[in-house]
Amino acid sequence: MRSSTFSTLLQGVYFVVIGVIVVLLAKASFDSYVLNILMQAATYAIAVFGLSIVLGLCGQINLAQAAFFGIGAYAVALGTTDWGLPFWLCLIMGMVLAFVAGGAMGMSTLRLGGHYLAMVTISFQQIMTLVMVNAIDFSHGPDGVGNIARPSLFSTSQSYLAMSVAVLGLVGWIVWRLKTTKLGRAMRAVRDNELAAGVAGIDVFRTKMTAFAICALLGGLGGGLFAGGFAYVSPDQFSFAESVVFLTMTLLGGVASPIGSVIGTGLLILIPEWLRFLKSIPGLYLAIYGVAVILIVLFMPDGIWGFITKLFARKSPAPPVAEALTLSPGGSPDANDAVLEVSGLAKHFGGLKAVDGVHISVRRGSVHALIGPNGSGKTTTLNVLSGLYRATGGRVMLDGVDVTSLPPYRRTMVGLGRTFQNIRLFRSMSALENVIIGTERPGNTAVGRGHAAVEARALAALDFVGLAPRANELVTSFSYGHQRLIEIARALAGNPTLLLLDEPAAGLNSTEKRGLHDLLERIAAFGLTILIIDHDMTLVSEAADHITVLNFGRRIADGDPQSVLRDPQVVTAYLGADD
Amino acid sequence: MDIILQLLFQGIGIGSVYALVAMGFVLIFRATNVVNFAQGEFSMVAAYMMVVCAVDLGLPYWLSFLIALAGMVVIGALFNVCVYYPLRHRTYLPVIISTIGASIFLANTTLALYGPQPQVLSGWFDTPGIQIGPVYLDSQYLLIIGVTILLVAFQYWFFEKTLIGKKLQATSQDKEMASLLGIPVAAMIMLTFIYSALLGGVAGILVAPILFVSIQMGSTIALKAFAATIIGGFGDVAGAIIGGLALGIIETFGAAYISVPYKDGFAFLVLVLFLIFRPQGIFGERVAEKA
Numbered sequence: 063m064r065s066s067t068f069s070t071l072l073q074g075v076y077f078v079v080i081g082v083i084v085v086l087l088a089k090a091s092f093d094s095y096v097l098n099i100l101m102q103a104a105t106y107a108i109a110v111f112g113l114s115i116v117l118g119l120c121g122q123i124n125l126a127q128a129a130f131f132g133i134g135a136y137a138v139a140l141g142t143t144d145w146g147l148p149f150w151l152c153l154i155m156g157m158v159l160a161f162v163a164g165g166a167m168g169m170s171t172l173r174l175g176g177h178y179l180a181m182v183t184i185s186f187q188q189i190m191t192l193v194m195v196n197a198i199d200f201s202h203g204p205d206g207v208g209n210i211a212r213p214s215l216f217s218t219s220q221s222y223l224a225m226s227v228a229v230l231g232l233v234g235w236i237v238w239r240l241k242t243t244k245l246g247r248a249m250r251a252v253r254d255n256e257l258a259a260g261v262a263g264i265d266v267f268r269t270k271m272t273a274f275a276i277c278a279l280l281g282g283l284g285g286g287l288f289a290g291g292f293a294y295v296s297p298d299q300f301s302f303a304e305s306v307v308f309l310t311m312t313l314l315g316g317v318a319s320p321i322g323s324v325i326g327t328g329l330l331i332l333i334p335e336w337l338r339f340l341k342s343i344p345g346l347y348l349a350i351y352g353v354a355v356i357l358i359v360l361f362m363p364d365g366i367w368g369f370i371t372k373l374f375a376r377k378s379p380a381p382p383v384a385e386a387l388t389l390s391p392g393g394s395p396d397a398n399d400a401v402l403e404v405s406g407l408a409k410h411f412g413g414l415k416a417v418d419g420v421h422i423s424v425r426r427g428s429v430h431a432l433i434g435p436n437g438s439g440k441t442t443t444l445n446v447l448s449g450l451y452r453a454t455g456g457r458v459m460l461d462g463v464d465v466t467s468l469p470p471y472r473r474t475m476v477g478l479g480r481t482f483q484n485i486r487l488f489r490s491m492s493a494l495e496n497v498i499i500g501t502e503r504p505g506n507t508a509v510g511r512g513h514a515a516v517e518a519r520a521l522a523a524l525d526f527v528g529l530a531p532r533a534n535e536l537v538t539s540f541s542y543g544h545q546r547l548i549e550i551a552r553a554l555a556g557n558p559t560l561l562l563l564d565e566p567a568a569g570l571n572s573t574e575k576r577g578l579h580d581l582l583e584r585i586a587a588f589g590l591t592i593l594i595i596d597h598d599m600t601l602v603s604e605a606a607d608h609i610t611v612l613n614f615g616r617r618i619a620d621g622d623p624q625s626v627l628r629d630p631q632v633v634t635a636y637l638g639a640d641d
Numbered sequence: 642m643d644i645i646l647q648l649l650f651q652g653i654g655i656g657s658v659y660a661l662v663a664m665g666f667v668l669i670f671r672a673t674n675v676v677n678f679a680q681g682e683f684s685m686v687a688a689y690m691m692v693v694c695a696v697d698l699g700l701p702y703w704l705s706f707l708i709a710l711a712g713m714v715v716i717g718a719l720f721n722v723c724v725y726y727p728l729r730h731r732t733y734l735p736v737i738i739s740t741i742g743a744s745i746f747l748a749n750t751t752l753a754l755y756g757p758q759p760q761v762l763s764g765w766f767d768t769p770g771i772q773i774g775p776v777y778l779d780s781q782y783l784l785i786i787g788v789t790i791l792l793v794a795f796q797y798w799f800f801e802k803t804l805i806g807k808k809l810q811a812t813s814q815d816k817e818m819a820s821l822l823g824i825p826v827a828a829m830i831m832l833t834f835i836y837s838a839l840l841g842g843v844a845g846i847l848v849a850p851i852l853f854v855s856i857q858m859g860s861t862i863a864l865k866a867f868a869a870t871i872i873g874g875f876g877d878v879a880g881a882i883i884g885g886l887a888l889g890i891i892e893t894f895g896a897a898y899i900s901v902p903y904k905d906g907f908a909f910l911v912l913v914l915f916l917i918f919r920p921q922g923i924f925g926e927r928v929a930e931k932a
Contacts, residue, residue: 121734123734123737123738125741170913170916170917171916173920174916174920176733176734176737177670177675177676177733177737178871178916178920180676180678180737180741181676181678181864181867181868181871181912182912182913182916184678184860184864185864185868185908185909185912185913186909188860188864188905188906188909189906189909192902192903192905192906196902196903302860306741306745309738309741313738343753344752344753344756344757345748345749345750345751345752345753345757345856346749346753347749348745348748348749348752349745349746349749349750349752349753351742351745351749352742352743352744352745352746352747352748352749352750353742353746354742355738355739355741355742355745356723356724356739356742356743356746359728359735359738359739359742360727360728360739363731363735
C-alpha cells in the first residue's frame with residue numbers, strides 16, 4: 063500500500079539521519095561544556111521518551127521519573143565502583159530494577175483513579191530520595207558516587223556521547239512506531255476512553271501497567287547512561303524537582319511524540335544555560351517552570367510539536383476498500399440454542415433494586431429487544447451484561463461460557479460486542495483507527511494475520527455502514543448519527559457472537575432512523591444475534607423477533623412483538639393504569 | 642506506659658494538622674473532582690507569612706495571624722481563578738498537572754524570596770506546657786488539637802445547618818443541577834477554594850512552631866494529608882480526620898521505635914498497604930463508574 067511504502071521510506075530517512083549524527087558526534091571534537099550539555103540532553107531525552115509514552119499515549123501521570131532515572135544511575139554508579147561489575151550488566155540491571163519498581167507501583171495503584179497515581183509516584187520519589195541520602199553504607203549518602211566506569215569501547219567522552227545518541231535514536235524510533243502498533247493503539251484507547259477500551263476488548267489494567275513499566279525502564283536506561291556520561295552521581299540530581307523538570311520537558315515539547323520530547327528536552331536544557339543568571343537565586347528558575355507548566359496546559363495542550371503539526375496537518379485520502387464485511391457468528395439458527403442466557407440477574411445500588419431477578423434468553427440468530435419505561439433497569443441490565451457493573455446476583459451465560467464475574471474485556475473475548483447510548487468513541491483517533499481497535503478484539507476469528515488484514519477488515523466494516531470514504535478523518539469531525547454508525551462498525555469489525563445495541567436510535571432524525579433500520583436488517587441477515595434496547599416502538603416492533611419488557615427492575619412480559627405489545631401489563635407500564 | 646501516652650498525645654497533635662489539610666483536600670475534591678496538589682503549599686505560604694509578620698516585622702502574634710489568614714483568602718481566590726477555573730471543562734489530568742505547576746511555583750517563589758534557610762516561629766503561648774500526671778502536654782500541641790476540634794465542629798455546622806453550606810453540598814454533588822436551581826456554582830467553587838486555603842493556612846501556622854518553617858514543609862504535609870484521605874476513604878470528611886489522626890500516631894510511634902530518618906517514609910508505607918489491601922479506605926470510597 064502507498065502509505066506503508068511512504069512510512070518505510072520515512073523510517074529509512076530517519077535511520078540515515080541518526081547514523082550521520084552519530085558519526086559526526088564521534089568524529090567532531092567539542093569542548094567539555096558543549097559535551098556535557100549534549101550528554102545531559104541525550105540521556106534526559108530517553109527518560110522523557112518514557113514519560114511521553116505513559117503521559118502522552120496512555121494518559122497516566124508519573125511524577126517519579128527522576129527516581130527511576132536515579133535507580134538506573136545508581137545501579138551503574140554502585141555497580142561499576144563498589145561491586146566491580148561490567149558497565150553493560152549494571153545498565154541492564156538498572157533497567158530491570160526500574161522496570162520492576164514501576165510495575166510494582168503500577169500494580170498497586172493503576173486500578174484506582176489518576177490522582178492516586180500522582181500522589182503515589184510523588185511518595186515513591188520522596189522515599190527514593192530519603193534512601194539515597196540516608197542509606198549511607200549502601201549509597202554513599204549525600205556525597206554521591208564518583209569514578210563511575212564506562213565500557214572500554216566507549217571510554218572517551220566523545221565516543222560515549224555518540225553511543226548514547228545512537229541509543230536515543232533507537233529508542234526514539236521505537237516510541238515513534240509504538241503509536242501505530244496494537245499496543246500503542248490500546249494505550250491511546252485507554253487514554254481517550256477507559257470504559258470503551260475495556261468493552262472493545264482491551265485489558266485496560268495491563269495496558270496501563272505496560273505503559274508505566276516501559277516508562278520506568280526508559281527512565282532507568284537514561285539514568286544509567288547519565289551516570290556513565292558524567293562519572294559522578296548524587297541524590298540531588300534525582301530529586302522531585304528533576305521529576306518536575308522531566309514532566310515540563312514532556313509537556314512543552316508535546317506529549318505522544320518523540321520529536322516533541324526531543325524539542326522539549328533540548329529547550330529546557332538550553333534555556334536555563336542561556337539564563338544562567340536565574341540560577342543565582344535559588345528557586346527562581348523552578349518557579350518559572352511552575353508557571354510554564356500552567357501556561358502550557360492552558361494555552362498549548364499539545365505542546366510545541368503538537369502546535370506545529372496542527373499547522374501543517376494534511377488530510378490523507380481514505381484507502382480503497384478491498385473487501386466486503388463478513389460476519390460469521392457461528393452456530394446454526396436453532397430454536398433451542400440460546401446465545402445469551404440470563405437467569406435471576408440482580409443489581410442493587412444500596413437499597414435500590416435497579417434490576418431484580420431478571421430472566422432473558424436470547425435465541426441464536428434472533429433480533430431480541432429489551433424495552434421498558436424510563437428507570438425500568440434496561441441500561442443497568444446492559445451494563446451488568448457487558449461487565450461494567452458487577453451483578454449482585456444471578457448468572458450470565460454467553461455462548462456457553464459463564465461470564466458473570468468476568469471483566470469487560472474478557473466478555474468481549476468470549477464474543478460480546480456493544481455500543482453505548484452516549485457515544486463512546488476514541489476521540490483523538492480517526493474513524494478507521496477506532497474500528498481497527500474493534501477488529502483487534504482478542505478472539506476475533508474473522509480476520510487474517512498481519513496489520514494489512516486488520517486494516518482491510520476495519521475498512522470493510524466502515525464500508526458496511528457507508529463511511530469508508532471518510533475513514534481517515536478524526537471521529538470528532540463526524541455528525542452524531544455518523545459517530546453512532548462508527549460505533550456499530552467498531553463492534554461489527556470484531557465479529558461478535560452477540561451484539562448489544564444501547565438505544566441506537568436515540569438522537570437520530572427520521573432519515574437516520576430509517577438507515578439504522580436497514581442496517582439492522584443487513585446485520586441480521588448474516589445471522590448475527592442482536593440484543594437491542596430502545597424507546598423507538600416503531601423500530602423495535604419492526605426489527606425485533608422477540609421482546610422482553612422490564613419495569614421497576616423486573617421482567618413483566620416476554621414473547622413475540624404482537625402479543626407483548628398488546629399485553630395489558632405492558633400497556634399499563636407505558637401509558638399508566640386506567641382507574 | 643507513660644511514654645506511650647506521651648507519644649499518643651504528640652501523634653494526635655501532629656495528626657490534627659494532617660487532618661486539617663486533608664479536609665481541605667476533600668472539600669476541593671468534592672467540589673471539583675480534582676485533587677489539589679498545591680494544598681500543602683497553602684500551609685507553607687501561610688507559615689512564611691507568619692514569619693514575615695511576627696518575626697521580621699515584629700507585629701503582635703494575633704495580628705500576624707489575621708494578616709496571614711487574609712493572605713490565604715487572596716491566594717485561595719487567585720488559585721481558583723488562575724489554576725482551576727480556566728481548565729474546569731477539561732479532563733482531570735490537565736487540572737492535576739496545573740495544580741502541580743502551581744505547587745512548584747508557590748514553593749520556589751517562596752524559596753527565591755526568602756532563601757533556603759529554615760525559619761523559626763515561636764508558639765502562640767508563652768507557657769511551654771503543663772504536666773498532667775506522667776504526661777507533659779505541650780501548649781502548642783494542645784492548641785492544635787483544640788483548634789482542630791473547633792474547626793471540625795464549625796465545618797459540620799456550616800455544611801449541615803446553613804443555607805450556604807447546603808448550596809456548597811449541592812454544588813459538589815451535581816453542578817449542572819445546582820446551577821439549574823439558581824445556585825451560583827462559580828461562586829460556590831470560589832468559596833470552596835478560599836475555605837480550603839484557609840484550612841491549609843491554619844494548619845501551617847499551627848504546625849510551624851513544632852517543625853521548622855521551610856520550603857519542603859508544604860510537600861511533606863500534603864503527602865501525609867493525601868495518605869490520610871486514602872486511609873480514611875477518599876472524599877469523606879470524617880475519613881480524612883480519622884485518617885489524619887491515625888497517620889500522626891503511626892508516624893510518631895514509628896519515629897520513636899523504628900527509625901527517625903525514615904519517619905517520613907511511614908506515611909508512604911501505610912499508603913501502599915492501604916492501596917493494596919483496602920483501596921476504598923476505612924470508610925469506603927465514593928467512586929462509581931458511569932456508563
